[in-house]
Amino acid sequence: MFDHLRGNVLELFFGVYWIEIFIFILFLVLGFVLEQKFNFNKPRKWFLAFNGLVCQRVLSVLAYYIPYLDVVNTHMPLIAETHPFLVRIFLPNYIAESVNIIQKVPFLSFIYLLVGYGILVRYKIPEDRFVRFNIMYGIIIISFQGIFHELFINFTNVFVKNPADKSEAALLAFLAWVVIFIPCFLRALFGKYEGNTFMREAIEVHLGRDGPDFIWWDRTRKDQAPKKPKK
Numbered sequence: 001m002f003d004h005l006r007g008n009v010l011e012l013f014f015g016v017y018w019i020e021i022f023i024f025i026l027f028l029v030l031g032f033v034l035e036q037k038f039n040f041n042k043p044r045k046w047f048l049a050f051n052g053l054v055c056q057r058v059l060s061v062l063a064y065y066i067p068y069l070d071v072v073n074t075h076m077p078l079i080a081e082t083h084p085f086l087v088r089i090f091l092p093n094y095i096a097e098s099v100n101i102i103q104k105v106p107f108l109s110f111i112y113l114l115v116g117y118g119i120l121v122r123y124k125i126p127e128d129r130f131v132r133f134n135i136m137y138g139i140i141i142i143s144f145q146g147i148f149h150e151l152f153i154n155f156t157n158v159f160v161k162n163p164a165d166k167s168e169a170a171l172l173a174f175l176a177w178v179v180i181f182i183p184c185f186l187r188a189l190f191g192k193y194e195g196n197t198f199m200r201e202a203i204e205v206h207l208g209r210d211g212p213d214f215i216w217w218d219r220t221r222k223d224q225a226p227k228k229p230k231k
Contacts, residue, residue, distance in 0.1 A: 063137070079167055079171050204217055
């Protein structure tokens with residue numbers, strides 16, 4: 001027993017890449033010393049700006065993750081037998097594991113709505129408006145999903161009796177949702193806002209104003225600037 005325990009400890013100790021860890025810590029210490037000595041302001045600002053940009057885009061993309069899982073959970077079981085190739089494309093392993101979670105927690109969509117709108121959007125968390133814009137967009141999508149999912153299930157149960165026809169109907173519905181999700185993912189990834197003015201205004205109204213000097217998206221600072229008094 002002690003030999004087995006000793007072997008596990010030795011394996012744990014020597015299995016760690018100590019040289020790589022030491023080099024990483026050495027670079028951190030060296031960077032800290034050089035920054036304190038020479039005060040590299042621009043590289044530090046570039047580093048923080050780059051990390052902030054990456055964080056913004058990742059959080060914006062993740063805002064649509066649960067709505068996408070809800071669509072996959074509804075339609076993919078009907079598509080899996082007749083279109084296995086599409087399952088491999090739209091249902092990789094990490095999404096399949098997430099779908100298992102949403103199946104075990106059927107009220108996960110409600111939690112998403114509660115946390116997203118009741119906390120994040122209402123209390124402006126995070127401060128980045130682009131992230132909150134995508135969160136609100138995901139909330140609108142998942143709100144309509146409940147209606148369309150119920151219509152789809154009732155329609156197929158009443159009018160579509162053949163399993164093959166149900167699979168084709170599910171495929172059409174799923175592809176329609178994919179057409180909606182792909183532009184959302186791309187806009188979130190590349191930092192673009194919704195181009196449709198109606199949808200943009202519907203989302204911006206929920207986000208509210210970010211401070212007293214906030215300028216609405218469809219106006220310019222020149223339009224909002226106070227007029228100079230006449231002489």
